[in-house]
Amino acid sequence: MPRTARRAALVAAALLATVVPTAGPAAAAPVPRIDLTVLVVDDGSGTVGAIAAELRATGVPYRTLDLTDPGRPVVDADFLSDTVDGRPRAKYQGVVLPHETPFGPDSAEHTALAAYERTFGIPQVDAYTWAHPGVGLDWTSEGGWSGVLDGVTASVTAAGKAGPFRHLDGPVAFEDNDPAIAESYGYAGRPRAGYTSYLDVPAEGGGRASLVGEYAHDGRRELVVTFAYNQHQRQFRALARGIVEWLTQGVHLGRSRSYFSVHVDDVFAPDARWNSERNCTPGDLDCAGGDGQDADAIRMTAADAVYAAAWQKSAGFTLDMVYNGGQGEQWKTEHGNADPLAARLIADRAQYRWVNHTYTHPFLGCVQDTATVPWSCAKDAAGNTLWTGRSAISAQIRNNHDWALGKGLSVDRGELVTGEHSGLKTLPQQPVDNPNLAGALADNGVKWVASDNSREPSQRTVGGSKTVPRHPMNVYYNVGTAAEMTDEYNWIYTSRADGGSGVCESNPASTCLPAPLDPANGYARHIVPQEARTALSHIVSGDPRPHYVHQSNLAEERLLYPVLDRVLADYRALFADNTPLVNPRHRDVGTELGRRAAWEKALAEGRVTAYRIGNTVTVKTPSGVTAPVTAPEGTRKQLLLGTAAFGTPYAGARSDWTGPEALQTAITLKLPTE
Secondary structure, rough: OHHHHHHHHHHHHHHHHHOOOOOOOOOOOOEEEEEEEEEEEOOHHHHHHHHHHHHHOOOOEEEEEEEOOOOOOOOHHHHHEEEOOEEEEEEOOOOEEOOOOOOOOOHHHHHHHHHOOOOOOOOOOEEOOOOHHHHHHOOOOOOEEEEEEEOOOOEEHHHHOOOOOOOOOOEOOOOOOOOOOOOOEEEEEOOOOOOOEEEEEEEOOOOEEEEEEEEEEEEEEEEEOOOOOOOOOHHHHHHHHHHHHHHHOOOEEEEOOOOOOEEEEEEEOOOOOOOOOOOEEEOEOOOOOOOOOOOEEEEEHHHHHHHHHHHHHHHOOOOOEEEOOHHHHHHHHHHHOOHHHHHHHHOOOOHHHEOOOOOOOOOOOOEEEEOOOEEEEEEEOOOOOOOOHHHHHHHHHHHHHHHHHHHOOEEEEEEEEOHEEEEEEEOOOOOOOOOHHHHHHOOOOOOOEEEEEEOOOOOOEEOOOOEEEEEEEEOOOOOOOOHHHHHHHHHHHOHHHHOOHHHHHHHHOOOOOOOOOOOHHHHHHHHHHHEEEEEHHHHOOOOOOOOEEEEEHHHOOOOOOHHHHHHHHHHHHHEEOOOOOOOOOHHHHHHHHHHHHHHHHHOOOOOOEEEEEOOOOEEEEEOOOOOOHHHHHOOOHHHHHHHHEEEEEOOOEEEEEEEOOOOOEEEEEEEEOO
């Protein structure tokens, strides 16, 4: 057959094939689309609230269905799924319920939800239930256990470590902060067929009984939790990451890290000392009779600097030295033109991170009128507030930065901590920022200025800069010994009847000690574990905000180290090596908080679209907003040409803040095939 005739015959055959159906198997149903959003069915309980808080804190989108709202939507097939572009769509990748049957076991809503989960393979978390056969466990009377869990140590099973709780080392201790109060109650049951335990305790008569596990049945999967908790308890915080990983099958929007950084303020400067007889700090403006000076100031020595460097090395942790070069120079002038402390710290400068704290640590807000206690903002004859000027603020920032460069310290011009966080609003005396502060920050290229988290927990803008809220640690700036620390602690936290200030009685946010602490051991026995527990609670909740203390806490009896040692030891005992502490610097915290704020805003405005189709994940965000994404090891990101490994490893997964690549309008990830 000639070539032209052969080509004509092929074209004719092709055309015929398009209009004449051939016998054969039916076309495969399209792979469903699973939207990366969680449904939270809320009955107002603390357990559901705890899981919702974890989703919110880590950036996982979720929709709340309030069971107490009479006008709430009905859970049916249309509420749960639909069709998009001819493809079945599951609107939720996971479901959180108060317990296994919140709608009633025989209700139409329960039936619709079960069918949805079965059809699309959607996991369900039962936030808190009891041990019984309906959730794959024997009754507690059949070799199980029920009761108060305070002080009990549970174990992560081999299946838990290999699965959703791979970020944990094994033992999970239930808090027992007050022996007089039951803090957690639970039911431990022996697993039945279809149940895989992830967290268990010894059972009566031998063997193990489960507190958390997966129940696979009827084509569905439930994560069953049989103990009560709230979002602040350490046992929940330890397990929260794994609950989310199980709920989302390891693929979700949101990202979680354990952060811990410690700023040491006033480095090179002395700090005033607490006076146990006057119950105030001479040299401070609120200490009546003080002359503004303190001859018995607390200041690190060269030996303290040697100890700090050695401790960092042994602890595997870096401190941020927040320095006042001018005060160091003043000290040197007043002490024979010699400063062994500065010499030692500068020699070891590469071992620390350095942050500008202004040259001489002045108050940079309004001009303080100290004629009364407490002080007030001075005013001119017309009643206008008098402010520290822009040039004075700018000089304090610039001179300290230049001093550091002259000493060979590596500093970032964009990072700043003002003395006492001054210049920012200080309630009640100064309800607004110094209007000259923003300009001075801009003059010196400052992008990140510290604020006090106890006053301003949210990041905000100051001109062209953003704040970085810091947690104050309850290791006081004006003490050098454990006895001084305990004395001041007693003054603040004991009642007037016990010789304290009574502030704890009048402040609804405070609680009085039942009795004063013993000066001989109160610091070690009460204050250290209390402050370590507080810091650890910030860490395990994924809070990146730095903690701050003062150079006085590294001097004399070196009070800070027992707290840090306890924090690091407790964290490392609980979490696996794949989940290390992240030690961010000042600017990195600011960046993280800014990204979170932008992400939360985009979610609140409904401007994020994310879904999974088979092994492909697609995420679309507003221009300029990066998305936090978590995916399994082996995930790759689609580039314009080819792919690249996605994210960084953490807690056995890969995660990152990410955006579309060049010439792309969406983020596309390729999940590993099993």
